[in-house]
Amino acid sequence: MTPRLPMSQHRNGPALVRGLVDRDGEVALLLDVIQLTASGPEVEPLAAEVARLITDATATDVCFVHVLDDTEGSLTLAGATPPFDQQVGRVRLPLGVGVSGWVAKHRTPVVLPEGKGSDPRYVPIAELRGADFVSMASIPMEVDPGGLVGVLNVHTVERREFLQRDVELLRVIGRLVAGALNQARLHRRLAARERMHERFVEQVIATQEAEHRRMAGDIHDGISQRLISLSYHLDAASHAAGGGDPTEVTAQLTQARELLGLALDEARSAIGGLRPPVLDDLGLAGGLASLARSTPQIETEVELADHRLPEHVEIALYRIAQECLQNVVKHSRASSATLRFDVVDGSARLEVADDGTGFDTAATGGPGRDDVRGYGLQSMVERAELVGGHLDVRSQPGAGTTVTVTVPYR
Template sequence: MAVGDGPQQAIPGRDALITAVGGWVTREPVLTVLLTRVARLLTEALGADGCLVFRVESSGDLVLTAGHPAPAAGRTPLLLPEGSGLAGRAALDGVPIAVVDDQPRDRRHRELLGLAVGQPVSRLCVPARVTGGGSSAVLSVHSRERREFSRAEVDLAQRVADLVGLRVYVAAALTAVRDYQQEWDAVVATAVGAQEAERRRVAADLHDGLTQVIASLTFHLSAADVALGDGDVGYVAEQVATARSLADLALGETRSAITGLHSPVLDDRGLAAGLMSLAETVPGLRIEVDAREFALSHHVGTSLFRIAQESVRNVVKHAGASEVLVRLARHGHMVLLSITDDGCGFDAPSQLSGFPRDVPAESGYGLAGMAERVHLLGGRLRISSRPGAGTTVEVTVPDAP
């Protein structure tokens, strides 16, 4: 390995080259065009065969973004794992690396360098450094003719790379901001949709349950009033008794609706107790709860309770199940909630990352609302189901406060 061991002659046009790159960095709006121009100019200035430009991803991996000669279009960009090869090490260490006889192991990489089997290549990899440490890109110059890169050549390449570094960093930051905005818009849209769906559900429950009971109650009280005017005391007593039963039923329906909107047990005693209370409010379905109480932030506990509530509601409406098992556990900082039923099952989405826009709009069953809650917790939602084999809803929150 050698850096700067070659002849120390000055590079003709060095200042003009740096000035040109500085102008492109500030004026060229398309990043790939800028990087392609820089790769060509650096190749010509150093008398090399080519230059590849790798962008450093947030994961640390390097992705081929531009080059001279330009890589063939339409192929998947070359990806180098973090710290892999000369380019990866230059990105990690933040210092230029030059090698006289290099033998890249990656087949795609060798093709891009135009190397025959067993042919070595001389390479110079310089990191595009950013203020505060780290590298946003790596410029990798190569020469199939065996050579050493001089100190002047290394210094020039580093000056060019550092001019490019800030531009690549800013471009990555702008992309991250746009992605965040799209993600936030999707979350807001899903949240609003979930709220509207919940309002419609409450309205439907009140119409189908409480409203019908009150209408029937009014009918029997009116009948009692008419019978009272006729002096038929026995019939009046019968109608009042029926009305009283309906009033008790209306009270139960009201309490059920309130519990669906707010669980005082959850606030007073915690998530495990809230899940047990939920199990007791569902008639005609055997719900077993395997949960122990542990400290959990209120917003996390509330979100997990709502997911369990929606899952149980789906079981009642769609699954035709006889048994449900609700499990809640904590392993270190990770919290797991699962709801498993023995019902009819359905064709669940093949992939469900927990991000609302990944949930098909036609999937139904409140999955979008669940996914939105899980996403806000930084967790993962998994649905396992197939027709005739029941359904499991599993939520994992990796770092629950």
């Protein structure tokens, strides 16, 4: 599709030094933007409407609104002039990469009247057809006090000298839009957190019911049956004693003792499924060390500080470490792992690292996805957040995986 004729031709004439819009147009545009930001739409509709307003009111041909994503490590295209609106959500730029990434990292506008292909900061994006446009201006969108929300880009088909007045106009629009976009992002995060919490509550209830059924089955099929057999052997021993047969008494009591030992083992196993008894006996550091020793399939180095935490936090960290080590054994093909725990600067920090095959976290959508190379991170993320913590996953193909849990601690 051929880009539209430049606004400088069909609206303001061919002069290249004229501003993007006259004074009256500036006021009208800013009023439109203010009215738009007060309407409180979601991120993508707001970004799309801003792009439309700018291109309709100024001598520009396309506008792109890139918004800082939740990881705060890259920009995502959130709004664009048609036909590029089809690329919304698909185009991503790490901070520092490309002109937009450079602007986001340095919080400084960039104006390129021509020759952008020779600018070392420029990275062509095939989906946005940069070669079709000669001039561009890239402006950071910030909220006070200096928080970056995204980057606003405008492009023209024909060469244009963007005046300082043009840059200031775009910066004002960027600031107005940034506040609304930031509120929309926070609202979306809150809604996502609420949905995650609802799912977690559902999972907890379902898990509890499944655990209750499992324990009832274990007690019925295991402990109860062994106790019934134990009662039988004790009765047999009693009859043998009444008949004066000491050999039979000894045999029955021996079998009864074996059954009692098995019943006790199964009872301990059932209790351990509810709360790891090792935490009561050894504390979190000792429990983690015991956990590492009980995973003989992989050599695990431990660096554990002896700090006690609230009971629910210790259980959460122990279970996360337990699942991490199971994942290392099942999926990572690692030869060794490291388990670290400490309390530093008011935060409890648990880290499990391996030297395995690793995976591409960006390609899988981050730790919120339950299908990340079989790691099943969703339950660990939710378990960490339930105790007020945060789980972070760092991994690259061939470079191993590190899972870090940080929980504020007072």
